[in-house]
Amino acid sequence: MDLTLSLSKGEVRRTGDIMTFRTLDTADLAGKRALVRVDFNVPVDGGKVADDTRLRAALPTIAYLSKQGAKVVLLAHFDRPKGKVVPEMSLSFVAEPLSKLLEQPVAFASDCVGPAAAEVVNALENGGVALLENVRFHAGEEKNDPDFAKALAANGDVYVNDAFSAAHRAHASTEGLAHLLPAYPGLSMQRELEALDAALGKPKKPVIGIVGGSKVSTKLDLLNNLVAKLDRLAIGGGMANTFLFAQGHDVGASLCEKDLADTAREIMDKAKAAGCELLLPVDVVVAKKVAPGVETAVRQLNEVQADDLILDAGPESAQRLLAAMDESATLIWNGPLGVFEVPPFDEATVSAAKHAGKLASEGKIVAVAGGGDTVSALNHAGVAAEMTFVSTAGGAFLEWMEGKTLPGVAALEG
Ligand code: ADP
Ligand code: MG
Numbered sequence: 001m002d003l004t005l006s007l008s009k010g011e012v013r014r015t016g017d018i019m020t021f022r023t024l025d026t027a028d029l030a031g032k033r034a035l036v037r038v039d040f041n042v043p044v045d046g047g048k049v050a051d052d053t054r055l056r057a058a059l060p061t062i063a064y065l066s067k068q069g070a071k072v073v074l075l076a077h078f079d080r081p082k083g084k085v086v087p088e089m090s091l092s093f094v095a096e097p098l099s100k101l102l103e104q105p106v107a108f109a110s111d112c113v114g115p116a117a118a119e120v121v122n123a124l125e126n127g128g129v130a131l132l133e134n135v136r137f138h139a140g141e142e143k144n145d146p147d148f149a150k151a152l153a154a155n156g157d158v159y160v161n162d163a164f165s166a167a168h169r170a171h172a173s174t175e176g177l178a179h180l181l182p183a184y185p186g187l188s189m190q191r192e193l194e195a196l197d198a199a200l201g202k203p204k205k206p207v208i209g210i211v212g213g214s215k216v217s218t219k220l221d222l223l224n225n226l227v228a229k230l231d232r233l234a235i236g237g238g239m240a241n242t243f244l245f246a247q248g249h250d251v252g253a254s255l256c257e258k259d260l261a262d263t264a265r266e267i268m269d270k271a272k273a274a275g276c277e278l279l280l281p282v283d284v285v286v287a288k289k290v291a292p293g294v295e296t297a298v299r300q301l302n303e304v305q306a307d308d309l310i311l312d313a314g315p316e317s318a319q320r321l322l323a324a325m326d327e328s329a330t331l332i333w334n335g336p337l338g339v340f341e342v343p344p345f346d347e348a349t350v351s352a353a354k355h356a357g358k359l360a361s362e363g364k365i366v367a368v369a370g371g372g373d374t375v376s377a378l379n380h381a382g383v384a385a386e387m388t389f390v391s392t393a394g395g396a397f398l399e400w401m402e403g404k405t406l407p408g409v410a411a412l413e414g
Contacts, residue, residue: 034065242261
């Protein structure tokens with residue numbers, strides 16, 4: 001099921017977490033300068049783009065704007081130059097690979113504001129594309145300085161934000177600009193917003209969440225938001241140990257934040273009050289150390305030994321999770337269920353991922369997942385393409401899962 005590719009047209013109104021915005025197809029674009037915020041903060045190896053996923057993510061919006069006859073002016077940040085010109089952090093190396101992917105020339109301007117930018121933008125023909133230098137070379141970017149936003153806006157007639165992954169930051173190019181020009185989400189941004197809305201804003205019920213990963217402490221806001229919204233929440237990974245410990249189980253030498261036992265109990269109480277059923281492991285896979293192919297054992301919760309490390313959910317826990325997915329219409333997932341980087345501790349994560357991918361591709365569930373390690377785990381399981389949507393937005397995705405308003409998204413509301 002691909003509910004996310006058939007984007008809505010016209011005005012999109014939402015009653016859930018995601019707000020109202022005008023879609024790009026309503027914009028008057030021919031001959032207009034479209035300032036497009038993209039995420040080109042790509043991994044680099046030897047001065048070259050090492051992974052072009054982020055460049056590819058921007059292609060649909062750039063191609064659409066170009067086809068509509070807009071002059072496409074790309075704004076992006078790269079690395080952390082902290083408001084100063086740092087030549088090694090120039091975006092110039094991105095122009096050529098982008099041009100290859102787009103199959104059209106990409107002009108490069110050595111500054112994102114002022115005469116150097118204006119000269120390149122003014123030379124664009126309708127449908128042409130230019131990339132401006134790193135917006136973070138100016139201190140006004142991260143300060144969301146109104147004068148800097150105005151200087152950026154001087155090169156545009158409309159503003160398009162296609163960088164969901166930067167939308168949790170209120171910077172001039174992600175937030176300030178949206179107040180100065182007619183503002184629209186780009187196609188990737190819209191796709192992400194609609195997928196997230198389908199998962200948590202206005203989801204088909206029942207909704208199940210999976211939250212895993214190493215620590216409760218990094219996911220407190222997320223857990224608190226989810227238990228208030230979901231019908232079921234499976235907790236896995238290292239953080240499940242803290243919950244098991246809080247329930248009085250011995251977790252041996254496992255990763256466990258014992259000082260958060262009270263917090264874990266509060267979350268369990270909150271879930272109960274909100275009618276959210278928590279699924280904690282009922283059995284666990286243990287080993288004496290974390291290494292590939294070490295001797296492992298499956299233990300019931302009352303069998304964990306003092307020198308055991310709990311490194312994965314057990315088979316019975318995994319089966320229960322799969323059965324709970326079968327009874328759900330929506331799945332939202334962040335965090336692996338075990339130390340998936342070190343087989344065989346990837347088993348519960350892989351079986352849950354495969355099942356989610358199968359249900360999603362059969363149209364039985366809307367399955368949305370995100371988070372750095374979660375994306376790796378889904379790729380490792382070979383199911384990323386089968387999921388309804390996989391967010392690569394990292395911090396922005398997590399803040400959205402925490403129920404926070406993302407400034408870059410809120411500013412598009414119109
Ligand atoms: P994401 O990046 O998707 O948000 P996290 O960073 O929260 O996910 O969690 C991923 C990490 O959690 C992985 O490195 C994984 O090895 C670790 N992890 C999962 N289960 C356990 C466990 N039982 N003990 C220790 N670490 C674990
Ligand atoms: Mg991580």
